Amino acid sequence: MITPLDDKTLGELREIAARYPEKRSGLLPMLHLAQSAQGKVTPEAIEVCAEILDISPAEVNGVATFYTMYKRHGVGDFHVGVCTNTLCAVMGGDAIFARLKDHLDVGNDEVAEKRQGDQYSVSLEHIECNAACDYAPVVMVNWEFMDNQTPEGAVQMVESLRAGHDVRSTRGPRLCTWREAERVLAGFPDGLVDEGPAAGPASLAGLEIAREQGWTAPEGAPAAAAVGSADSKQGAVAEADTSRAEAETVDETSGADEAGAEKKEAK
Amino acid sequence: MTSTLTPVLTDMWDVDRSWTLAAYEAKGGYQALDKAFGMSQDDVITAVKDSGLRGRGGAGFPTGMKWSFIPQDNPKPKYLVVNADESEPGTCKDIPLMMANPHVLVEGVIVSSYAIRANKAFIYIRGEVLHVIRRVQAAVQEAYAAGHLGKNIHGSGFDLDVVVHAGAGAYICGEETALLEGLEGRRGQPRLRPPFPAVAGLYASPTVINNVESIASVPSIVANGAAWFASMGTEKSKGYGIFSLSGHVQKPGQYEAPLGITLRQLLELAGGVRAGHDLKFWTPGGSSTPLLTAEHLDVPLDFEGVGAAGSMLGTRALQIFDDSVCVVRAVLRWTEFYKHESCGKCTPCREGTWWLVQTLARLEKGQGNEADLDLLLDQCDNILGRSFCALGDGATSPISSSIQYFRDEYLAHLTQGGCPFDPERSTAWAGQEVTA
Numbered sequence: 009m010i011t012p013l014d015d016k017t018l019g020e021l022r023e024i025a026a027r028y029p030e031k032r033s034g035l036l037p038m039l040h041l042a043q044s045a046q047g048k049v050t051p052e053a054i055e056v057c058a059e060i061l062d063i064s065p066a067e068v069n070g071v072a073t074f075y076t077m078y079k080r081h082g083v084g085d086f087h088v089g090v091c092t093n094t095l096c097a098v099m100g101g102d103a104i105f106a107r108l109k110d111h112l113d114v115g116n117d118e119v120a121e122k123r124q125g126d127q128y129s130v131s132l133e134h135i136e137c138n139a140a141c142d143y144a145p146v147v148m149v150n151w152e153f154m155d156n157q158t159p160e161g162a163v164q165m166v167e168s169l170r171a172g173h174d175v176r177s178t179r180g181p182r183l184c185t186w187r188e189a190e191r192v193l194a195g196f197p198d199g200l201v202d203e204g205p206a207a208g209p210a211s212l213a214g215l216e217i218a219r220e221q222g223w224t225a226p227e228g229a230p231a232a233a234a235v236g237s238a239d240s241k242q243g244a245v246a247e248a249d250t251s252r253a254e255a256e257t258v259d260e261t262s263g264a265d266e267a268g269a270e271k272k273e274a275k
Numbered sequence: 276m277t278s279t280l281t282p283v284l285t286d287m288w289d290v291d292r293s294w295t296l297a298a299y300e301a302k303g304g305y306q307a308l309d310k311a312f313g314m315s316q317d318d319v320i321t322a323v324k325d326s327g328l329r330g331r332g333g334a335g336f337p338t339g340m341k342w343s344f345i346p347q348d349n350p351k352p353k354y355l356v357v358n359a360d361e362s363e364p365g366t367c368k369d370i371p372l373m374m375a376n377p378h379v380l381v382e383g384v385i386v387s388s389y390a391i392r393a394n395k396a397f398i399y400i401r402g403e404v405l406h407v408i409r410r411v412q413a414a415v416q417e418a419y420a421a422g423h424l425g426k427n428i429h430g431s432g433f434d435l436d437v438v439v440h441a442g443a444g445a446y447i448c449g450e451e452t453a454l455l456e457g458l459e460g461r462r463g464q465p466r467l468r469p470p471f472p473a474v475a476g477l478y479a480s481p482t483v484i485n486n487v488e489s490i491a492s493v494p495s496i497v498a499n500g501a502a503w504f505a506s507m508g509t510e511k512s513k514g515y516g517i518f519s520l521s522g523h524v525q526k527p528g529q530y531e532a533p534l535g536i537t538l539r540q541l542l543e544l545a546g547g548v549r550a551g552h553d554l555k556f557w558t559p560g561g562s563s564t565p566l567l568t569a570e571h572l573d574v575p576l577d578f579e580g581v582g583a584a585g586s587m588l589g590t591r592a593l594q595i596f597d598d599s600v601c602v603v604r605a606v607l608r609w610t611e612f613y614k615h616e617s618c619g620k621c622t623p624c625r626e627g628t629w630w631l632v633q634t635l636a637r638l639e640k641g642q643g644n645e646a647d648l649d650l651l652l653d654q655c656d657n658i659l660g661r662s663f664c665a666l667g668d669g670a671t672s673p674i675s676s677s678i679q680y681f682r683d684e685y686l687a688h689l690t691q692g693g694c695p696f697d698p699e700r701s702t703a704w705a706g707q708e709v710t711a
Contacts, residue, residue, distance in 0.1 A: 027438050029352070029395065030478055035460030036443050040402070061460065074462040074618075075443035077402050089403075093364045094562065094608040095522050095594050100702035136446065136612055137364040138403055141521035141594065142528045145703060151405040158704055179374065180406035189405050192412075193441040201413040204406060206293040211371040213528025214518075215285050217544055223278035225286075225515065226506055228499030 010046050013056055017045045021060055024195060032061050035071055039078055041194035044187045048079045077193075084119050084131035085185045086169045089148040090162070093137040099144040100158065105134050107159035108166065120166075127172025128185070142210035143178075150189040152177035155208060180204040277507050277533055279540065281515045283495050284488065285531045288375040294410045296417040299378035305423050307494035311386045312431040314497075319390035323493060325501035327513030332358055332449075332486030333560060333589045335512075335578045338493075342483055344473035345391045351480040355388045355396040356458065359411075359487045360442055360449040362401055363561035364612060365592030368517040369487035371529060373400070373407045376491075377414035383490035385423060385435055386497055391483050394434050399454055402441040412439050446616035450664050451484040452476075453618065464620040465664040488517060509535035512577030516591055522557075523549040523597035523701070535580065538593060539572040550706070552597035556680065560589015562609045563669025565676035566602075586676070599705070601696035602681045603688055606673045607635045613670035624667030627658040631674065638685055641693040648678055648685055 013021075020041055025034035035057060042053035049072045058065040072078045090105040091097075112120035112132055119131040140146045143155030147162055154165065155178040168175050175183050181203030192198050218224070287293045287302050299305070311319050324339030345353055357380065361369040373380060380398070388396045398415075400408050415437050418424045426434045445463045447453045452466035455477050476482025492514065496504045505513045512534040518541055521527045525546030532541070538557065548554045554569045559576060565586040567574070574584045581588040596605060614628035634651050637643040655671035662668060678685065687695050699705060 030459070032460035033440075033458055036402075036457060037441060039443065040441060067461075070462055071460065075402075075445050075457075077442075077444035092608070093612055094605045095365060095596075097608055098596065098600050098605060098698070098701045099522065100704060102698065103702060135403070136616065137362060137366070139361045139367045139370040139401075141365050141367045141592070142519060144521060144527070148403060151403045153404075153406070156703070177406065192405060192409060193402050193443075195412070195439065195441070197409060197412050197416075200406075201294070201409040202292070206290065206375040207288040207371055210526075210528035211285075211375065212289055213520075213526045213545065214280050214530030214532075215282050215289055217530075218278070218280040218282050219289075221279070223280045223282075225281040225283045226277060226503060228495075228503055 010050060013042070013045055013052060017041065018056065020194075020196070021056065025060055027195070032063060035061060035068065036075070037194045039068075039072055040190045041196075043079065044190035044194060047187060048082050082119060083186055085128035085187075086130045086149055086166075086183065087133065087186045088130055088162075088166060089133050089135035089138070089151075091136070091138055091140075091144070091146045091148070092134040095141050096137070096145045101145040104145055104147065104157055104159050104162045105132075108132055108162055111163050112166065123170070126170040128170055130166050130169055142213075143208060149175070149177070149183050150186045151193075152181075152183055152189075153179045153208075155179065155210075177204060179208045279536070280530060280532050280544070281507055282531050283515050284372055284376065284379060284491050284517060285529060288371070293375050294377055294414065296378060296414070296421055299376065303498075304378050304494075305382055305421075307498040308382060308385055308423065309429055311389055311497050312429055312433065316390050316392060319386065319497065322501045323390070323496055326496045326504035327501075327508070327511075328489065328492055328496060328504065329512065329578065330486055331488035331492065331516060331590070333363065333563075333587075335588060338485060338489050341473065341485070342387070342391050344471070345481045345483060346474060347392060349474075349481050351478075352395065353391055353393040354477045354480055354482040355384060355391060355393040356451075356454065356477060356482055356484045357384060357396070357398040357487055357490055358449065358451060358454055358484055359398055359400040360454060361487070362446040362449050363563060363590055363592060364609060365519070365521060365558055365561045365594040366590040367519045367521065367592065368529060368590065370404055370407055372487060372491060372517070373411050377411045378418070379491045379494060380411070380487055381414050381418050381423070381437070383493040384437060385418075385428065386493050387483070387485065387490055388435050389431075389433050391481075393483070394436065396435060396437045397440050397458060397477070398437065399440050399442060399448070399458055401448070402443045408439065408441055415439055445618075446612075447618040447664075447666055450666065453664070454484065455482070462618070464618045467663075507533040509533075509575060509577045509579070511579055512588070518576065518591045518593060520545050520593050520595060522595040523552060523600075524595045525549065534577040534588075535575040537573050537575060541576075541593065542572075542595075548595060548597050552599060554595065555598045555600060556596050556602060556605075556677070558589075558592060558594045559586050561592040562594075562612070563587075563665070563672050564589040565672045566680060567676075568680050586672075597701070599696065599701040601694050601698075602677050602684050603635070603639045604694060604696070604698070606677045607632070607639050609673045610635050610670060613666065617666060617670075621663035621667070623658045624662040624664075624670070627654055627662070627667065628670050630654050631658075631670065635674070638688055639694060641688045641691060644689065645686060648682065652678060
């Protein structure tokens with residue numbers, strides 16, 4: 009049962025279009041919002057977007073069918089995407105996808121049956137590279153990262169989701185529903201930005217080694233420093249925390265571009 | 276002597292709540308802005324030119340040069356568009372950057388927009404990374420509230436508005452003109468060039484499109500000087516870059532180093548290839564860059580070095596595959612990806628990638644015959660250089676390079692009537708299950 013788009017949503021659709029110098033630019037986020045409101049891109053949403061943007065429904069349809077995140081059929085409350093591009097596939101993504109297909113008894117891009125007692129539904133899709141290769145094999149749930157997965161862990165995760173237990177992204181907040189996620193993609197923040205870490209362990213792999221070894225980028229050039237002869241302040245900050253030192257020297261660097269040019273010539 | 280690793284963009288990823296304005300400002304954030312405003316716009320462009328910064332999105336075009344192509348006598352508004360559609364298989368640097376330090380991107384956007392005289396900028400982020408989008412949305416909001424965005428920024432008289440725009444799932448939108456189509460609310464199909472975006476880009480107006488890492492590098496160049504940036508890296512590939520190691524390495528992850536570091540050095544830092552296995556093949560810059568092998572461990576990872584080795588630096592997406600991996604399976608999967616992501620605009624790519632999958636799939640099953648290898652190369656010949664954009668070209672890279680280095684492995688599929696490899700052995704948990 010799909011409820012028609014209400015006045016609030018219609019207002020927000022217009023609000024999205026107004027963010028851009030030319031309103032048609034709003035179409036992608038507008039379709040995200042329509043999905044959030046109705047659970048998929050409906051014929052009604054196509055008509056409404058076309059009307060707001062002064063284009064034909066066929067043009068909206070053409071866009072809605074081009075991008076893979078737009079769904080013409082319903083998806084689960086939790087949409088599980090298993091990366092099966094080469095690297096994740098090799099690292100175990102193929103096995104995870106096969107196991108979940110079997111466990112949920114679905115094919116690609118299908119919704120699993122909501123059993124009696126299930127709080128939520130899940131759907132399954134295999135996805136392309138999601139830019140988290142250093143955490144392979146990767147599963148996305150409602151476009152949140154679930155890093156370093158295994159077939160067994162993935163099965164447990166979907167069962168937790170169906171049962172209504174809290175599941176957290178490995179690098180993000182407690183998972184929200186697909187429709188809630190779509191609203192954020194439309195440009196309406198949900199206040200969860202401060203959840204989760206700054207970076208996962210793999211993201212920090214190189215930085216940790218650099219810290220251990222004392223490796224840093226070279227000291228920044230202060231404005232008036234001559235080539236190869238750092239003034240005393242520069243020498244002093246070399247001992248200090250680099251980033252702060254850079255910040256402190258930036259303040260008084262009005263002619264630094266010239267200094268930079270000189271330094272380059274000197275080399 | 277420059278350190279082996281040079282954290283600049285990654286430098287505050289280990290800071291508590293590093294994504295917040297407070298954390299970024301505590302590290303000196305948004306001070307490059309005042310310095311830039313103290314310079315003329317042309318001097319900012321000159322500084323970026325002098326730094327030698329080349330596009331970090333894969334193509335390596337000099338960033339300052341790109342900016343200087345904007346015709347300033349054109350009366351139309353100028354636009355800056357950040358390409359944050361990171362989707363090239365293996366590439367995973369911009370996503371953690373925006374997650375941990377979105378403000379360095381926002382500051383880069385402001386400085387870059389000032390330089391090219393744009394008063395409106397867009398950050399086009401692929402849609403499939405919800406938390407990253409939250410972080411960038413919040414950073415932009417915080418920047419507005421702090422007066423780093425909006426009207427008369429820092430009293431400079433410069434106005435800038437930034438819109439964070441989420442994509443909706445299309446690899447092709449990483450191609451800059453297809454991205455513009457997406458941003459204009461259309462199907463993401465590339466445009467004919469010329470005119471180049473610098474002359475007629477977004478809304479047919481002068482537009483600069485830069486990768487996240489390129490733009491995020493700009494504040495450090497302005498703050499520390501062009502010479503500082505150029506003191507890192509190699510003669511024609513200046514500066515630092517994030518190298519992303521993934522796959523069969525002990526410590527996969529992000530390693531920020533001067534351009535020109537080698538895979539041998541990086542593997543040493545990352546603890547080497549998975550225990551008990553040898554390096555078999557790797558991509559230097561994503562799946563669209565021809566495969567390299569163990570004989571290329573000492574190739575300097577800069578634009579020239581990797582080019583001379585027959586591949587491309589690309590996005591420094593080092594996907595490492597050990598000897599448990601079937602190269603035919605790997606290449607088939609990438610080819611299926613290109614087929615799926617081909618936008619359908621041009622025939623060589625739309626039809627060609629489909630045929631490549633047919634031919635490869637047959638070979639992978641041990642069917643077909645040796646002549647199919649020549650057929651594959653012939654199909655590649657009809658795509659490479661004949662398709663409308665680089666997607667089609669990229670689709671041929673894994674195929675032609677894998678046949679070059681691993682012809683025998685293709686033939687082994689034929690003689691054995693199927694794949695000689697056990698896929699279970701290459702999984703992340705392979706070792707554990709054997710001992711369990």
